[in-house]
Amino acid sequence: MQILENTALKPFHTFGINCNARFLVTIESYTELISFLKTDWNNYPHRMILGGGSNVLFTGDYEGLILRPQIKGIELIEETSETVTVRAMCGEVWDEFVNYTVERGWGGLENLSQIPGNVGACPIQNIGAYGVEVKETIQWVECIELTTLNQVKFWNEECGFDYRNSVFKSSLKGKYLITAVVFKLQKSPALKTKYADVERELEKYEKVDVKSVRAAISAIRWRKLPDPLCIGNAGSFFKNPVISVPHYKEIQEDYPTVPGYPQADAGIKVPAAWLIENACYKGVREGDVGTSPTQPLVIVNYGDATGEEIITFARKIQKQIHEMFGVELEMEVNVV
Numbered sequence: 203m204q205i206l207e208n209t210a211l212k213p214f215h216t217f218g219i220n221c222n223a224r225f226l227v228t229i230e231s232y233t234e235l236i237s238f239l240k241t242d243w244n245n246y247p248h249r250m251i252l253g254g255g256s257n258v259l260f261t262g263d264y265e266g267l268i269l270r271p272q273i274k275g276i277e278l279i280e281e282t283s284e285t286v287t288v289r290a291m292c293g294e295v296w297d298e299f300v301n302y303t304v305e306r307g308w309g310g311l312e313n314l315s316q317i318p319g320n321v322g323a324c325p326i327q328n329i330g331a332y333g334v335e336v337k338e339t340i341q342w343v344e345c346i347e348l349t350t351l352n353q354v355k356f357w358n359e360e361c362g363f364d365y366r367n368s369v370f371k372s373s374l375k376g377k378y379l380i381t382a383v384v385f386k387l388q389k390s391p392a393l394k395t396k397y398a399d400v401e402r403e404l405e406k407y408e409k410v411d412v413k414s415v416r417a418a419i420s421a422i423r424w425r426k427l428p429d430p431l432c433i434g435n436a437g438s439f440f441k442n443p444v445i446s447v448p449h450y451k452e453i454q455e456d457y458p459t460v461p462g463y464p465q466a467d468a469g470i471k472v473p474a475a476w477l478i479e480n481a482c483y484k485g486v487r488e489g490d491v492g493t494s495p496t497q498p499l500v501i502v503n504y505g506d507a508t509g510e511e512i513i514t515f516a517r518k519i520q521k522q523i524h525e526m527f528g529v530e531l532e533m534e535v536n537v538v
């Protein structure tokens with residue numbers, strides 16, 4: 203374990219911003235992690251945890267310590283005739299873990315294929331895609347409380363999971379380091395394929411099972427989403443807003459085609475991508491910042507954009523959406 207000084211952050215996050223960390227440490231074992239937290243960790247007034255860096259935007263250099271927990275390991279902790287319970291350590295690459303489960307025919311995570319990042323971050327914003335959220339399979343989350351260093355287990359219902367949110371992204375933000383996540387997966391899963399795109403893609407496969415669902419969703423995502431290895435981005439920059447029914451009807455009067463999805467706890471969810479596209483911000487480029495031409499919800503860095511330029515561009519979109527539709531777009535990305 204080595205604490206690096208004034209290190210470029212470009213290789214450690216997906217937005218491709220040129221910025222530095224004053225100190226950066228990568229930790230690969232649990233014992234090393236505990237010993238580091240007991241000693242060096244307390245010497246730094248500013249500090250943060252970084253996983254795969256696929257949901258952060260650095261607005262400048264980070265003047266503190268960045269800790270990258272890269273602890274690996276997957277363990278089967280219980281098996282019945284119908285289910286498996288599996289623990290994955292925080293440093294496992296999310297999509298490699300999804301592949302591991304799909305290869306064994308275990309169902310539950312296949313719709314979450316190709317989401318970048320590490321297992322440790324999956325509960326933070328309750329990652330979701332194609333009608334599935336990770337909260338549906340998480341049994342518990344194992345953490346270390348960063349001031350007492352107590353090991354704490356959060357059962358699913360204690361995680362405050364919500365749309366792209368949890369206690370780890372809201373009330374308890376920055377207080378815990380997630381060391382492992384435990385999932386319960388199904389041996390005979392009920393597949394969720396009721397998305398027009400997914401149904402169409404699945405027609406190419408002989409049978410519909412966890413493997414073909416993963417393959418279909420991967421193919422759709424590769425077509426639609428810009429690859430961070432080629433063009434910097436952090437996936438969806440904004441959350442899909444939930445608005446009141448009267449507000450939705452008001453928008454519908456001017457824009458009869460506005461999509462809306464009624465939510466169980468009242469309100470209508472409107473796709474932020476639709477709002478951005480109808481505000482004429484799809485595929486717009488200003489300098490090295492822009493919205494993706496294939497998915498306007500994704501803000502991209504065409505090369506040398508700074509974090510400040512990206513935030514300024516994002517705020518312009520928010521302002522435009524507010525003026526046109528009276529809707530507040532909330533950022534999904536963690537701004538640092």
Ligand SMILES: Cc1cc2nc3c(=O)[nH]c(=O)nc-3n(C[C@H](O)[C@H](O)[C@H](O)COP(=O)(O)OP(=O)(O)OC[C@H]3O[C@@H](n4cnc5c(N)ncnc54)[C@H](O)[C@@H]3O)c2cc1C
Pocket residue numbers: 216250251252253254255256257258271292317318319320321322323324326327328329330331378379380381427428429430435436437438536
């Ligand atoms: C191309 C692309 C597509 C994407 N598609 C989706 C999608 O379909 N659905 C979706 O939900 N998200 C999506 N994302 C967003 C992102 O991949 C997820 O949010 C992912 O879970 C972030 O993981 P990470 O390890 O990169 O976290 P990071 O970006 O490193 O960190 C995110 C936050 O979690 C904290 N954190 C990270 N690890 C830990 C830990 N072990 N303990 C405590 N705190 C921690 C960080 O401090 C930070 O606040 C996409 C991103 C990209 C680039």
